[in-house]
Amino acid sequence: MKTRILQTLKEHKGYVSGQELCDALGISRTAVWKYINKLKEEGYQIEAVPNKGYHLLTVPDVLTESEIKSRIFTKWAGKEIHCYNSVDSTNNAAKTAAEQGSPHGALFLAEQQSSGKGRRGRGWVSLPGTGIWMTILLRPQLEPSYASMLTLVAALSMSKAIKAQTGLEAQIKWPNDVVINGKKVCGILTEMSAEMEQIHYVVIGLGTNVNIEEFPKEIQDRATSLKIESKKEIERVPVICAFLSYFEEDYENFMEHRNLSGLLEQYNKRLVNCGRAVRVLDPKGEYSGTAKGVDSTGALIVEKEKGETVAITSGEVSVRGIYGYV
Secondary structure, eight states, X not given: OHHHHHHHHHHOSSOBOHHHHHHHHTOOHHHHHXXXXXXXXXXXXXXXXXXXXXXXXXXXXXXXXXXXXXXXXXXXXXXXXXXXXEESOHHHHHHHHHHTTOOTTOEEEEEEESSOBOGGXXXXXXXTTSEEEEXXXXXXXXXXXXXXXXXXXXXXXXXXXXXXXXXXXXXXXXXXXXXXXXXXXXXXXXXXXXXXXXXXXXXEEEEEEOSOOOOOGGGTTTBOOHHHHHTSOOOHHHHHHHHHHHHHHHHHHHHHHTSSXXXXXXXXXXXXXXXXXXXXXXXXXXXEEEEEEEOTTSOEEEEETTSOEEEEOSTTOEEEETTBOO
């Protein structure tokens, strides 16, 4: 109900009478007043004038279920939303909820993570109010071997969302980073619960640096934020909603083909190392080559210096630019 009141206030440029809200929602004036006060407590500035009604003056940059639901028009992505002030990690929250029956497309967001996780167990700094720390829960009818491709789908969707909401040219560093001007702005961690031939659920966690103004010296050369790159404060909810919209579309494309064939052109167009020299850090032996793009299975095609072509799956292999991170 709170979401519907917020949507109604946003749709009207002027005042909305209390009686109009009562009639539209089938609730009492007292109930309307209570929901209005709850919105005020969340940071919305709402003016109440006798004989005129309520007028939404400002919308805060808050990650709440009502704010997100008032802006999304997806079929299933984000239809169930869980927002936290602080959790150990949104992936952990999503996995717990998945075991308890949360549906496909459920979204988990936190203002702060105390134990944010990156790839290979690395920590992820998740300061309050500065980023988008979120996880989407999926229940795909797929074999477990397909799950790694979902990381690439999420990276594509986030790169498109950033471009749409900020105008910044976001690119993808295979397999799980989104970069701007050669620096990481978003990291993705995909985890799953599965049996031999069946996935129970997949959780895809995305950590996006939004309004961080500076980074520790040791990572300044490879980390950035939307605010640093755009030189202005960025609203987080529009980025989240754009991601959900793009991800729903890209995920359905992926499920239709059971691979990335329908997304390859879009993906490779954004692949930061495509056509460039890379260093492949394989535990079996490092080597250099030229990245040629990804194939329909999500493998990175690299042409070695002597002309041999290899298809690299993410696993324990890392790919970097010859002279640094990209």
